Amino acid sequence: MTTLQSLKNAVRQRSIHVCYVDTGSCNGCDIEVLACLSPRYDLEQYGIYVHNNPREADVLLIIGGVTPQWEDKLRMVWDKIPEPKVAVSIGNCPISGCVFSRPQTLTRAPAKSYIPIAAEVPGCPPRPTEIIQAILSVAPLIFKDWELRR
Amino acid sequence: MRSILSYIRHMARPEWVKTFFLAKTAPLSTPPHFREFPHLTGKECTHCFQCMMICPAPGAIEVIRTDKPGEWKPVIHLGHCIRCGLCVEICPELVLDAGRVHMKNAQDGTYMQFQFHITINPVTCMGCGSCTVACPVNKEIDPQLAAKGTSTSDEVIMRVYKGINTVFHEDKCTGCKTCEEQCPTRSILVARVLEPLQISEET
Numbered sequence: 304m305t306t307l308q309s310l311k312n313a314v315r316q317r318s319i320h321v322c323y324v325d326t327g328s329c330n331g332c333d334i335e336v337l338a339c340l341s342p343r344y345d346l347e348q349y350g351i352y353v354h355n356n357p358r359e360a361d362v363l364l365i366i367g368g369v370t371p372q373w374e375d376k377l378r379m380v381w382d383k384i385p386e387p388k389v390a391v392s393i394g395n396c397p398i399s400g401c402v403f404s405r406p407q408t409l410t411r412a413p414a415k416s417y418i419p420i421a422a423e424v425p426g427c428p429p430r431p432t433e434i435i436q437a438i439l440s441v442a443p444l445i446f447k448d449w450e451l452r453r
Numbered sequence: 454m455r456s457i458l459s460y461i462r463h464m465a466r467p468e469w470v471k472t473f474f475l476a477k478t479a480p481l482s483t484p485p486h487f488r489e490f491p492h493l494t495g496k497e498c499t500h501c502f503q504c505m506m507i508c509p510a511p512g513a514i515e516v517i518r519t520d521k522p523g524e525w526k527p528v529i530h531l532g533h534c535i536r537c538g539l540c541v542e543i544c545p546e547l548v549l550d551a552g553r554v555h556m557k558n559a560q561d562g563t564y565m566q567f568q569f570h571i572t573i574n575p576v577t578c579m580g581c582g583s584c585t586v587a588c589p590v591n592k593e594i595d596p597q598l599a600a601k602g603t604s605t606s607d608e609v610i611m612r613v614y615k616g617i618n619t620v621f622h623e624d625k626c627t628g629c630k631t632c633e634e635q636c637p638t639r640s641i642l643v644a645r646v647l648e649p650l651q652i653s654e655e656t
Contacts, residue, residue: 344481395510398532404511425490427510427535432481 308450315446317350319438322360323393324380326414328367331428332394336364339431351438357383361446362438368396368403368410369417381418389421389445390414391437398423421445486557488538491529491549498548500525504540506628507567507647514540539565539647562652569626570644571611573618577640582613584632584641590625 323336339346340353354360357380369377381390392414395401400412414420422441424433463469483489491514500516504527508514513533519526527540527549541549542558542565558564585591591598591609598604604612611620611632618641632641 395532395535399512399530401533401535402510423532425531425534430483430487432483 304448304451308448311450312447316443319349319351319362319442319446320354320360321351321362321364321438322354322357322384323364323366324357324377326365326367326373326377326397327370327410328394328396332366332396335428335431335434336366336393339434344431344435346435349435349439351435357381358385360384361388362442363388363390363418364434364438365390365392365397365414365418365420366394368400368412369414371409371411374411374417377414377417387445387449389441390418391422391424391441392420393424393434393437394429395425395427398425401427486553488536488541488552488554490531490534490536491527491538491541491551493526494547494550496546496548498525498527499546501545503543503545504549507539507543507565507645509537509539510535543567564650564652565647566650567645567647568624569628570646571620571623571626571632572642572644573611573620574640574642575617577638578618579638580613580616580618581637582618583635583637585609585611585613585618587631587635589629589631590627594625 323333325333338344339351346353357363361384363381363384365377381388392398396403396410396412397414397420398412400408400410403410404412415423421444422437424437426433464473498516502516504514505516510533513530513535514527515530516525516527518524536551538551538554541551541554547555586599588610591611594608594610595604595606598606598609598612606612607621610622610625611618613619626643628643628645630643633639633643
């Protein structure tokens with residue numbers, strides 16, 4: 304491994320850019336993601352930065368059981384993220400639809416039928432520690448030695 | 454000048470450099486009073502299915518047979534479970550545990566109980582009796598009702614009485630919601646009434 308590559312790995316480990324998309328959630332998971340930003344959990348001390356623009360992001364956080372309006376748009380958001388990229392689904396909704404997966408409700412879960420998802424964080428809602436842990440554990444797998452693997 | 458020097462001295466310490474470049478807080482752990490995903494305590498499951506009946510999330514808990522003959526155990530499905538802990542509280546055999554639920558219940562002397570409440574909308578109900586015929590508990594109590602559609606027994610859960618669908622024994626309802634599915638006008642509703650109760654000091 305070259306020195307430049309190891310330097311890139313070291314920098315990338317402390318610079319994970321996250322973009323979140325709410326595909327029809329109840330706001331419970333959104334609040335938990337917001338709590339990650341708060342001083343108690345302080346997302347940025349781990350080198351995770353939150354953006355609202357998918358073009359700036361490496362990691363896509365998906366929150367909420369996919370509503371019919373998001374069926375095509377989720378793929379559009381995913382395509383805008385530059386390589387290397389990874390998607391993490393937060394909460395039960397993107398996995399199963401959770402309490403919304405009942406007859407006569409408009410959810411199109413799971414989210415993994417639209418885009419590839421690397422990690423799923425179960426819980427309704429999951430705790431901020433679990434969210435941070437998931438992002439930290441999944442990011443190195445994708446970003447480490449990206450140039451060599453390409 | 455002295456203050457600047459003290460700053461530099463402070464920042465030159467190895468532990469300061471470590472905390473500046475690495476994560477400042479230790480990995481946060483979940484407090485023990487939080488309700489985690491339920492886990493098995495190893496006690497014997499009598500497959501009464503109370504946990505499955507009470508679970509508000511669809512498909513979160515299943516009581517299945519194990520490889521051993523006559524042994525059952527509940528299985529929690531992550532991605533469905535919402536960690537409400539109701540299955541832990543309702544289980545009479547303390548098969549499941551999550552956080553400090555059992556400890557807290559024993560301390561406070563509280564327990565959970567649930568029953569089912571049947572409501573029939575008298576405006577939309579046309580008294581066809583589909584629900585009474587379909588009800589599996591009715592079939593057990595009075596086989597005649599299921600076979601012929603008419604009955605004189607008052608022991609059934611509900612029956613069309615004088616042209617009006619009447620509920621006789623709500624307490625016998627097991628909450629299977631067969632009647633709801635059978636109703637053509639959606640005028641019957643089965644609601645679960647959950648009661649947290651306290652063991653009184655006298656008894």
